[in-house]
Amino acid sequence: MIYVITLLIGAINSIMILLNGTLSASYGNLSSSIIIHTVGLIGIIFVLLITKTRFKLDRGIPLYLYSAGFIGIGTVLLTNVSYANLGVSLHLALSLLGQTVSSLIIDHFGLLGMKTAKFNPKKSVGLLLIVFGILVMTVYK
Amino acid sequence: MLIIYLLLSMLSGVTLVIARIINSNLAARIGTYQGTLVNYIVGLFFSLLFFLINKEAVDLSYVHVSSIPFWAYLGGLGGVIIIVASNYLTPKISAFYLTLLLFVGQLFVGIIIDYLLLQEFSTGKLIGGILVALGLTYNLFLDKKTTLKTE
Numbered sequence: 026m027i028y029v030i031t032l033l034i035g036a037i038n039s040i041m042i043l044l045n046g047t048l049s050a051s052y053g054n055l056s057s058s059i060i061i062h063t064v065g066l067i068g069i070i071f072v073l074l075i076t077k078t079r080f081k082l083d084r085g086i087p088l089y090l091y092s093a094g095f096i097g098i099g100t101v102l103l104t105n106v107s108y109a110n111l112g113v114s115l116h117l118a119l120s121l122l123g124q125t126v127s128s129l130i131i132d133h134f135g136l137l138g139m140k141t142a143k144f145n146p147k148k149s150v151g152l153l154l155i156v157f158g159i160l161v162m163t164v165y166k
Numbered sequence: 167m168l169i170i171y172l173l174l175s176m177l178s179g180v181t182l183v184i185a186r187i188i189n190s191n192l193a194a195r196i197g198t199y200q201g202t203l204v205n206y207i208v209g210l211f212f213s214l215l216f217f218l219i220n221k222e223a224v225d226l227s228y229v230h231v232s233s234i235p236f237w238a239y240l241g242g243l244g245g246v247i248i249i250v251a252s253n254y255l256t257p258k259i260s261a262f263y264l265t266l267l268l269f270v271g272q273l274f275v276g277i278i279i280d281y282l283l284l285q286e287f288s289t290g291k292l293i294g295g296i297l298v299a300l301g302l303t304y305n306l307f308l309d310k311k312t313t314l315k316t317e
Contacts, residue, residue, distance in 0.1 A: 027255060027258050027259055028259075028263070028267055028306075030251065030255060031255055031259065031263075031264060031267035031268055031271065032267050032268075032270060032271035033271060034247075034248055034251045034252065034255070034268060034271065035267060035268040035269060035270060035271020035272040035273075035275070036271040036272065036274075036275040037244050037247055037248055038244075038248060038268065038271070038272045039271070039272045039273075039275035039276040039279060040244060040275065040279070041241045041244035041245060041248065042272075042276070043279055043283075044237060044238050044239075044240055044241030044244065045238075045241040047234070047235070047238040048234065048238045048239065048241060051233075051234050051238075055213060055216055055217040055220055056217065058209075058213040058216075058217075059210065059213045059214060059217060060239065060242070061241055061242040061245065062206055062209045062210035062213050062242065063210060063242065064239060064240065064241070064242030064243060065206045065209075065242035065243065065245045065246050066203075066206040066207065066210055066242075067242075068242060068243045068246040069199065069202045069203050069206055069246050069250075070203070072199055072202075072246070072250075073199050073200075073203060076199065078197065078199050078200065080196075080200050080203070081196070081200075086192070086195055086196070089188065090188060090191055090192040090195065091192065091204060091208055092188060092208070093185040093186075093188040093189040093192065093205050093208070094204070094205045094206065094207070094208030094209030094210075094211070094212065095208055095209075095212050096181050096184060096185040096188065097181075097185050097205070097209050098209060098212045098213060098216060099181050100178050100181045100182055100185065102216070103174050103175070103177055103178035103181065104178045106171070106174055107171055107174050107175035107178060110168075110171040111171050111172070111175055115175070116175045116178075119172060119175035119176045119179070120175055120176065120178050120179035120182070121179060121265075121269055122176055122179065123175070123176035123177060123178065123179025123180045123182075123183075124179035124180070124182055124183050124265045124269075125179075125262065125265060125266070126176075126180075127179065127180040127183045127184070127261075128183050128260070128261035128262040128264070128265045129261075129262050131183065131187065131261045132260045132261050132262050137184070137187045137188065137191065138187070138191050139187060139260075139261055140260070145308060145309075147308055148305045148308055150301075150304060151300075151301040151302065151303075151304040151305035151308070152301065152305070153301070154297050154298070154300050154301030154304065155266065155297070155298050155301035155302065157297055157301075158293075158294040158295065158296070158297030158298035158299075158300075158301065159294060159298065160294070161290055161293050161294035161297060162290055162291050162294030162295070163294075164290070
C-alpha cells in the first residue's frame with residue numbers, strides 16, 4: 026500500500042512540474058517560486074485551520090531541521106543551471122543518479138536518522154537494470 | 167567546465183533526497199502539517215531573498231497575466247500534497263525505494279502528459295522506465311525474501 030501511495034505521489038509530481046513549468050515560463054524562475062510558495066503556504070494554513078491543528082514550537086529542535094525549505098531553493102537553482110547547460114534529459118538522468126546513489130549511501134549507513142538498510146550485493150543486478158534504464162532514457166529518445 | 171555541470175546536476179538530486187529526509191525528521195518532532203508549514207515559510211523567505219539579490223527582471227507589463235491559465239497557479243497546492251505525503255512516507259520506506267517509486271510514478275505520468283499535450287511519444291523514456299521499474303521490482307522481491315527468512 027505504501028508503495029502504491031508513493032507511486033501516486035510521483036504522478037502528482039509530474040502534474041506539478043507541468044503547472045509550475047507553465048508558470049515559470051511566464052514569470053521567470055524566482056518570481057514563480059515566490060508565487061508557488063505563497064499558494065502552498067495558503068494551502069497548508071487552510072489545512073491547519075480545517076484540522077484545527079495547534080502549532081507549538083519546541084525550542085530543543087536543532088536548527089538544521091528547519092533547513093529543508095532552504096535546501097529546496099538550492100535544488101531549484103542547481104536545476105536551472107544544469108538545465109541551461111546540459112538540457113532536460115541529461116539533467117534528469119544525472120539528478121536521478123544523484124538521488125539513487127545518495128539514498129543508497131543514506132540507507133546503508135542509516136544517516137540523518139533513517140533506518141539502516143545494508144546494501145545487499147545481490148541487489149547489484151536490480152541496480153544495474155536501473156542504471157541501464159537511466160542510460161537508455163538519456164541516449165535513446 | 168562540462169564536468170562541473172554534470173556534478174551540479176547530480177548534486178541537485180542529492181539535495182532533493184536530503185531535503186526530503188530533513189523535512190520528515192522535523193515532521194516527526196512537530197507534526198506533519200506543522201512541518202509542512204515551516205517548510206513553506208522558510209522556502210518563501212529564501213525565494214524572496216534570492217529574488218531580491220538576483221534582481222530577476224520582472225517586467226509585469228510584459229507578462230500577459232490573462233494568457234496564463236488559472237490552473238497553472240495551483241502547482242503550489244500539489245507541492246503541499248507531496249510534502250505532507252512524503253513526510254508521512256519517508257520514515258516508513260527506505261530512501262532508495264522512495265526515490266525510485268517516486269521516479270517511476272513521475273516518469274509514466276510524464277509520458278502520458280507529453281503524449282496528451284504535445285502529441286510527443288518517447289520510446290526511449292518508455293523502455294528506460296520499464297527497465298528501471300524491472301530493476302526496482304527485482305530488488306523489492308529480494309527484500310521480501312530476506313524479511314521472510316528472518317521472520
